[in-house]
Amino acid sequence: MADKYPFLSEEWIAEVRKLGDEARADGGGAKIPHAVKMNQVITDVPFGDGTVNVHMDTTSGDMQMEMGHIENPDLTVTVDYATAKAIFVDGNPQAGMQAFMAGKVKVQGDMTKLMAMQAAPPDPKAQEFAQKVKEMTAE
16 A cells, blocks of 8 residues: 555655656656646645645646745635645545635636636546545545
8 A cells, every 4th residue: 555645745745746757757647738827825734834835837738736835826826725635636626616605715816727727628647647646645
C-alpha cells in the first residue's frame, strides 16, 4: 500500500509534483486547455497555523500546484480545507459550487478563468491522475 499524506501538506505537494513528473515523462500528462494563474488561500487547515497558501499555474499546458503564492495571479480564491479537498481530491466540483453559493468561497480577480476551468470536459488522463492523488491522500 502506498504512503498517504495529509492534503496540502508539504509531503502531499511533493508527491503530487512527483506524480505529475512521472505522467509527463510517460507521455501521459493531461493537457489543460485553459491558462490560469490562481493563488489559493486554504483556511481551517487541521495542521500548521490553520492556513495554507498554494498556487496553481496551468499556463504551460500542465497543471502545476505548489506551495506559496505567485505574483500577478489571474485570481485568488479563498476556501476552507474541507471544500478544497472535496474539489481537488474527491473530484467533486459541486462541493465548490455549493460552497460558493453559500458564501464560503471568496474570489478576487478574473472569475471567468475559474468558470472556464470548471466547464472543461473531463480528460481521461486527468481522471487517472486524480485517482492516483486520491489514493495517496490521507483521510
